[in-house]
Amino acid sequence: MATAKQSKKDPVDIVHQNAIHVETIKKENRSQKLYTNFSINPFKTLHVFTDKPTTGYTHDNVEDPAFIKALHDARLEPTKKYAYPQTESQEIGWISTPLIVSDRSDRRVNWPRQNSEITKYMDAAWRLKEQTQNLG
Template identity: 30%
Template sequence: MSYRVEWTAFLRERYEREELHFKVFDNYIPDYKKTLLTTKFYSKYENQNTGCEADPTVMQNIQRVKYDTPREKYAWPITENQCYGWFPEPLVSLDRNDTRFHHPKKSTDFVKHELRLQMDESTFPKVKFTGIPFKVQ
């Protein structure tokens, strides 16, 4: 019984809050003198030149939000994922001629093994396969 009373009190409070803060519009009247930010490609009236121009600061802000990369928007990375590659320059310059820090592999074990196999096969003469020999009685 108390559950039902609490639930109705909750619904009443929610209804009163919605009535206080929300206003429902039944009629919508478009303002044709304003420039729209989003266009409707199928509208024949939208592409006509009405003579009014959009506010350049608003358009500039939209362009900045839409096309700027995070590095252009922020001075430091916001998320942990942005930390990777945020500073592309290495902290210590790498000298490729100094073999203490730079010693790339000349070849891999797989390539060495393949080269050995090819060398072994090239020393033996290749015999054309004529089929499995069998003895007829």
């Protein structure tokens, strides 16, 4: 008989349920922040659709300069966006300016292509071979 009483559910206490509900709402309100300034994510690609050609209604689109600037800034290369690399993989090649100015007339570091008699002959032979293949 004692087990029959324990198996019955206690009646629902509305006061306790309301107190739990109020406490849950207070916890949610503590962690929530109200945003009132909305903008489009500049890192997401936009798909702009034109009007139907039969509408006849033309409206003047007013461009927001701050939004246009945000779009252009999002598409800049990382060296122009940030002062220093954001990841370790960006460190390679971050400083891309040459250490010394290249001087093409300095023969110590610049070796231009030079042709000898043999290379000139083979260049002419290859050109002649290509011309005969194109004709035939």
